[in-house]
Amino acid sequence: MRVRLRVPVAGQGMAEPAASHRGHDALVAPGAGEAVDAALSRELELLAHRAWPPLCERRVGGWVLRESAGSSRRGNSVWARGDVPDLSLALDEVRAFYAAAGLPATVQITPVSLPAGIHQALDALGFDDTGPTDVCAADLADLAGRLAGGTVAEASVDVPSGASAAAAAGSGRAGGTRTLMFDDIDGSWLDIAGRVLSTFADQRAGTLKVLTNLTIATKYVLCVMDGVPVAVGRGVIDGDWLGVYSMATIPAARGRGAARAVLAGLVTWATDAGASRAYLQVEQTSTAARHLYAALGFQPVYRYSYRRYCYRRPHHAGSPAASLR
Known part of the structure; x- marks a missing residue:
């Protein structure tokens, strides 16, 4: 029996994908902070992981730290598929892991990345954004x-x-x-x-x-x-x-x-x-x-991007970065 494709549909509990900046591009998908079909998004991320298996990986809580000799952004980034006990300590481990590999610390961000505060934490620590990619089906x-x-x-x-x-x-x-x-x-x-x-x-x-x-x-x-x-x-x-x-x-x-x-x-x-x-x-x-x-x-x-660590921003007490500790 052929299985019909499940896709997010506006008006059925899903937000219209990136409506404010879709323009004439029909493939703009929902990004971080927007509603998606979470189950389908997680399934496709798992498929993509199996389709590009990293040469080396380390588990930090629910995260998978991937390293593949610098080949591809996916193969050399964090798959933030689950929660971590301490977000700040987890990001410290991420930076140490990739520094040891001679690579920039990079986190793949999707609308289903965990924990919920990961986006703000990366902003506060100076992780840049290398541009979006849309997953389509x-x-x-x-x-x-x-x-x-x-x-x-x-x-x-x-x-x-x-x-x-x-x-x-x-x-x-x-x-x-x-x-x-x-x-x-x-x-x-x-x-x-x-x-x-x-x-x-x-x-x-x-x-x-x-x-x-x-x-x-x-x-x-x-x-x-x-x-x-x-x-x-x-x-x-x-x-x-x-x-x-x-x-x-x-x-x-x-x-x-x-x-x-x-x-x-x-x-x-x-x-x-x-x-x-x-x-x-x-x-x-x-x-x-x-x-x-x-x-x-x-x-x-859904839409994902890669957040890459460039520098640590100076911050004052009470700022978002200070609250990570």
């Missing part, structure tokens, strides 16, 4: 239908382990668009990802270590146009969810349907495996991607 059947209405690849080809991606790329119809599906990272996939995504360029070593730790079903997709690799994506299946990650298209191929072709390949794979829903994360600055995902029916669930 869609029903797979609806997504497949919308993708079928646009330009997609002529075929999706599963490439056996050890087979040549170059040979598979050149075997299609001249002038056509193909998607090649890999169970493991192929060199051509990695080359395209490294041209667009910092996690596969500057942070490649740590990223590859993280991906080798994955224990859930994973598929890597490479889109080839006119025999030339131009776009990539990565999908994971966890329960009935497809997680969409590492979407990247080289600048010269943008606007030609490459991202749609990659998504179509992932959706077909996930549907055949029995999944019924999809989720992804899209940064506020990724304008073209946001337009595409909104057109394909993705709906915002």
Whole structure:
């Protein structure tokens, strides 16, 4: 039985997501201090944690301190999923943990982060905000239908382990668009990802270590146009969810349907495996991607950001920071 996607709906006990600053962006989700579907938000955070397992983690009360050799903000930040006995002492441990790793102390903040006073505490201690990312979800059947209405690849080809991606790329119809599906990272996939995504360029070593730790079903997709690799994506299946990650298209191929072709390949794979829903994360600055995902029916669930420790502000007695002690 296909499970219908649960999303926050204004007027049904949920606030309309960030109504004052939504504008024409349909994917702006509720952020810290705004009402969300808490159960769905927590579920998606757990899925994302499993889709990017840290190389090292430490528990501090209900928090998970994650470290992954500097690869990705998620892999090197605190997952504030639960309460802590003493907020001030917990933040001291956070700063010490990341200082020992040679990384800036960073806390991922969502509308369901705990404890309730964490936002004010980070403000008082001088944690900056590196910009928001929206988590969005869609029903797979609806997504497949919308993708079928646009330009997609002529075929999706599963490439056996050890087979040549170059040979598979050149075997299609001249002038056509193909998607090649890999169970493991192929060199051509990695080359395209490294041209667009910092996690596969500057942070490649740590990223590859993280991906080798994955224990859930994973598929890597490479889109080839006119025999030339131009776009990539990565999908994971966890329960009935497809997680969409590492979407990247080289600048010269943008606007030609490459991202749609990659998504179509992932959706077909996930549907055949029995999944019924999809989720992804899209940064506020990724304008073209946001337009595409909104057109394909993705709906915002919640917004998160990364708060990074920069300095300790001087404060006087009675200020919010002084009250942390």
